[in-house]
Amino acid sequence: MATHSILSPLPGTFYRRPAPDQPAFKEDGDTVAVGDVIGLIEVMKSFHEVKADCAGRIVRFTVDNEDPVMAGNPLVEVEL
C-alpha cells in the first residue's frame, strides 16, 4: 500500500488542536480529503493552517502536539 507524508510548509511549533480545550483536528486512523486541516503551525505568534495535500487514511502523526518543526519535516503519514 502506497503511503504519503504531509510535510510542514513552515518552520515553527506544531499544534494538533484548534485550541487547548478542543479535540484534535485528526486522529490516527481517520480518513482525510485534500484540503482538510490536519494541524496548525505557529510561526512568531501567528497561526497557519496545515492542509492535507492528498486523500487517504492517517497511519500516524510523526510529530507530537507542541513539538518544534522545520519546513519540510513530515507531520503525518497517510495511506493512499
Added chain:
Amino acid sequence: MAIRTLLVANRGEIAVRIIRAAKALGIRTVQAYSDADADSLAVRLADARVNIGPPHATKSYLNIARIVEAALDSSADAIHPGYGFLAENAAFAEAVAAAGLTFVGPSAEAIRLMGDKVSARTMAARAGVPTVPGSAGRVDGLDAGRTVVAETGFPVMIKAAAGGGGRGIRIARSMEEFERLWPQASGEAKAAFGDGGLYLERVVENARHVEVQVLGDGRRAVHCFERECSLQRRRQKVWEEAPFAGLAEDVRASLCSSAVALAEAVGYSGAGTVEYLYDDATGAFFFLEMNTRIQVEHPVTEMITGIDLVGEMLRIAGGEKLRFAQADISRNGHAIEVRLNAEDPDNGFLPGPGVVNDFRVPGGPGVRFDTMLYDGYSIPPFYDSLLGKLIVWGEDRPTALARLRVALGELNIGGLKTTKSLFARLGEDGDVRAGKFHTRWLEGWLEGQAGGKQ
C-alpha cells in the same frame, strides 16, 4: 544587598539590554536559554549560560519551576524577567522570593493589584488619577449595566475584568446593542479567562496612547516624563516617541504627577509605566492601565533623560534607595523608536524567520540600535518577531525625524523581510511629520496604502 549574580530569564534584544546594564554595574550575568536559543547573542555575551528546556515557551521561558531551579543551580541571587513571558506574573515573583532570590521588579502584591483591571482602576481613582467614565468596578448583571451606561453614554466598551491585550472587548453604540452584547461578553469572558466578570468604559474616540515612565523604591516614586505611542497596528505599538510633542506644559505636569501618585499608592518598586488615553480635542487624559515591567519602548525615555532605566531597576532591586529627586530629572530634545519586526509589510505583515546576512547597523550622533541580530544568526520561529529597535535622538522632533531617515537608509538586514520599509514611508508622511495621529490612524493609513496600489 547588592546583586552579585543575575539570571536573565528572557531572550532576544531585551536579554542583551539587561546583560549590558548588569555588566556596567559589575554584576555577573547568567543567561537562561531554550534549546532554540543556544546560539543567541545574549548567550554569547553573558558570563555564563543555563539551559531551561525545549523551544516551546511553556516548557522553557514560562516554566516557573525550571527557571527558579536554574537560578539556584547557577548561584544567581536575582532574576530579571524582562518583558512578556513571566514579567507580570505574580506567582513567578512569589516563587522567586520563596526560593530566597530577588525578583527584579515590584512586589507580587503590586503586580496582582495592577494586573486586575478592576482593582487597578479602583486604585487609580483612589490616587486621584482621572479614569474613563464607566463602572466603578465589576458590574453585577445586565440591570446594573443599564444604569451605568445611562450615565456614561455611548459608545461604551464592555470589557472582561480578567482580560488584557485587547481581548474580550465589545463596543456597544446603543442600548439595544448593549443588551444584545452583554450576555455574549459574559459567556466569552467565562470561557476565555474562567471569570465572567465584566466592567464598562466609555469609548474615547480618536484618542492618543500616552504613557508615563515611573521609578519607585517602594516608598517614594519619580517620573521620567511621558511617551507618545499612538502608532499601533492591531493594538501593538510600532513607533514611539518621547516626549509627546503636542502636550501643553500644565497638562504634562498633572499627567506625570498623577502617575507618581499611583506608583506611591501601591508602594511601587522598580520601573513601571502608567498608560493613559489622551483626548486631543479637550486635553483630557484618562487612566488605562499600569504595566509593572520594563517596556519595549523604554529607550526613548533614556535618550531624553540620560537615565539607564534597566540599571536603575537593578540598583533598586539590590536594595538602593532612589538616587533621584524629581527636580534632578530633566528632559532634553526628542527621541523616536521604530520596531524592526521580521514581518513583510507588503504582504499583510506575514511573519517569517530566516538567516541574517549583510547586516549593517546605522550610527552617528543620536543613533542607537538595540538588537540581538548578528551576521549568520538563524532567527528561531518560536518567539515573537521583534528583531531590533532603532532609536534616534535630536535636539527637536524635526531633527530626530531627519536622523531617522538617514539611519533607516544605513540599516540593512539581509536574508528576511522586515518592517524597515514601512518606517521609511511613515517618516515621509505629512500627518506623521505634523504629529497628527491617534491609535486607529495607522490601520487606516495602511488600508489607504493597500488601496492605492490596486
